[in-house]
Amino acid sequence: MLRAVRAILIVLLNMIFYGLVVFGGVQLCHAGYSFAYDVLGDTAVEMPPGETRTITIRKDEDEFAVAGKLARQHLVRNRYSFYLRLRLQESGRSPVKPGNYTLNSSMTYGEIADIICPT
Numbered sequence: 001m002l003r004a005v006r007a008i009l010i011v012l013l014n015m016i017f018y019g020l021v022v023f024g025g026v027q028l029c030h031a032g033y034s035f036a037y038d039v040l041g042d043t044a045v046e047m048p049p050g051e052t053r054t055i056t057i058r059k060d061e062d063e064f065a066v067a068g069k070l071a072r073q074h075l076v077r078n079r080y081s082f083y084l085r086l087r088l089q090e091s092g093r094s095p096v097k098p099g100n101y102t103l104n105s106s107m108t109y110g111e112i113a114d115i116i117c118p119t
């Protein structure tokens with residue numbers, strides 16, 4: 001009797017453990033896919049028409065600071081994915097240009113990058 005209870009407990013604990021491992025793997029894959037889609041896809045914070053916001057980029061700000069500023073203004077979903085998108089698109093482009101920009105929350109990462117990093 002005691003052996004049967006012990007065997008059942010071991011099976012149940014194994015099922016719980018492997019269920020948690022599978023659940024964690026699925027969540028990790030989902031987060032990785034979402035991040036990759038933000039970097040490489042046509043990601044926008046809102047559907048059109050969105051909200052128009054003005055952002056000022058100073059001369060001493062780098063791409064990461066600009067990405068953080070855009071995320072705080074709710075113009076990009078994730079500052080890290082936008083920064084990576086800027087770094088990947090940077091070849092052949094000049095870095096982020098200082099100035100005042102009027103952007104919309106329905107603009108994609110590519111559209112925002114085209115405006116703040118003119119060729």
